[in-house]
Amino acid sequence: MSVIEIPDGSPFGVGNLPYGIFSVAGARPRVGTRLGDTVIDLSVVLGDTGEDAAFAASSLNAFMAQGPARWAEVREQVTALVGGDVPADALHPVRDVQLHLPVEIADYVDFYASEHHASNLGRLFRPDAEPLLPNWKHLPVAYHGRAGTVVVSGTDVVRPCGQRKAPDEQSPSYGPSRRLDIEAELGFVVGVGSALGDRIGVDEFAEHVFGAVLVNDWSARDIQAWEYVPLGPNLGKSFATSISPWVVPLAALQAARVPLPGQDPQPLEYLRGRRDWGLDIEFVVEWNGEEVSRPPYKDMYWSPAQMLAHMTVNGASARTGDLFASGTISGPGKHQRGAFIELTWGGREPVTVKGEERTFLLDGDRVTLSATAPGPDGTRIGFGEVTGTIRPAR
Known part of the structure; x- marks a missing residue:
């Protein structure tokens, strides 16, 4: 003993x-x-x-x-x-x-729950229009990902190939992504599912969700930009999604619960709950061992309880092993942006990493996400790390 x-x-x-x-x-x-x-x-x-x-x-x-x-x-x-x-x-x-890999992934859905991230991308992609699309503050926007390419931390990420078309090009070309990016996210794992046709209410979140993991939703921005209209991301996202090996149970996150930053207009009734599931979790993003960002999860507009409620409101079933993620976590400051497309403002404002100006990921680059949250009696609890290294396209 x-x-x-x-x-x-x-x-x-x-x-x-x-x-x-x-x-x-x-x-x-x-x-x-x-x-x-x-x-x-x-x-x-x-x-x-x-x-x-x-x-x-x-x-x-x-x-x-x-x-x-x-x-x-x-x-x-x-x-x-x-x-x-x-x-x-x-x-x-x-x-x-x-x-x-801690969970046999059943389905994977990725949300878009940070107002700061969505607004930044809106300004980048639609500079002459409102940053947020009309539906954004009424529902948690999401896309359905690929469960079979969710991998555990430490798994190498092969640079994806696909169609890409830059704004100054007359026609698309095929080849390796030239704008490979990360997205620092928090993921939630469903423990108890629901029947087809049923709904999971906001206040039933803890009856269904087992715990949380760190997520890096690797993103090929050039492939994504060419493909995503009108049906959303596909090949630009489906090649790899990395998660941390430790699942932190919801019971360990009680001291981290905080109110949401405020929702205006008030969401529809099915998205309202008696108590918020905002979470005070601080992320650190390291690029080749150097810290480049500290995204704050507490600033997220939509809660994971609202995400799950919206995911099932149409009667879609949930299953044991379902993973749904928050989307990129970003705060109001530049040093709080959870994706390199934001951090470098579309590649126009490089950041310095190990003495070099950088925009998007190069072969051999290594990205590590980590996070901690308040625990009981003034302690901090950790999620460990999720790490991936970029390998050349095949």
């Missing part, structure tokens, strides 16, 4: 206890949680028979499908266990494990 040591100031304290899928040499992937710099094998400490067989699985889906009462029960059990001695064979230094 062993006592787990937690380094001072660790963002993975007892108030966090995120879930992930890990493996060690010679063993199959299974469910773990992280405390400090230690990964705890839940299949060992909670058993792997009967109802608990979910912890010997290679994804979180079986556990998530058991629902919020079970989530609360397990969190209470794990919190009690880590306060004392833990079986030594359940403990692994985080440096010695391999982390895997």
Whole structure:
């Protein structure tokens, strides 16, 4: 038996206890949680028979499908266990494990919930018109992404190819994207789905959503610009979406809840709730190891509860493993922009990275997103990182 040591100031304290899928040499992937710099094998400490067989699985889906009462029960059990001695064979230094995609992704929907981001892109793309389109403040705008290309942090991203047409070109050409970008986002994982024809209300959010992950929605802006009218993004987004390996449960985010910044006009009734699900989460964007931005999630206009309510209001079913993301997180300041197209103002205002002026991503570039939020008793909880390196087009 062993006592787990937690380094001072660790963002993975007892108030966090995120879930992930890990493996060690010679063993199959299974469910773990992280405390400090230690990964705890839940299949060992909670058993792997009967109802608990979910912890010997290679994804979180079986556990998530058991629902919020079970989530609360397990969190209470794990919190009690880590306060004392833990079986030594359940403990692994985080440096010695391999982390895997935590969820078998069912569907993926990406929203456009930051007013600052949407306004900035409106000014870039439609300089002579209103920045926001008429529907933007009435509903959470979104597009349906590709679940099969959601990958775990550390997976390389191959530069996508496709059609692109610059404004000064007479006709489109085919080739590698020349304006490859990132989008710093927060994603939410559905644990309990809904039946076809049913709706999930704003105040039912916590009954269905298991937790949150960091998301980098890689974006080929030149491919996207040529294809997106009239049906929206497709190949410019579908080649890769990276997520962090740790899923932070909603229970760990209670201290991070804040009011939304204000919605005017008042949303329609199905988008109103008794309590907001704004979240005070601070992101850091690093480009080749250098910090270039700190996007604040607390400034998001639409909440994740409103996103889920809108996603199902037409009777579309939700499923265990569905991932929906916030869209780019941006604040009012230049240093708070969560996409390089904003940060460099369409490439016209380069930023300096490692002594070089940069606009969009080059082959070999490495981007890392991280985030923390207020935790219980003045602590901070962490989401870990989501990292990707750009490889040449094939």
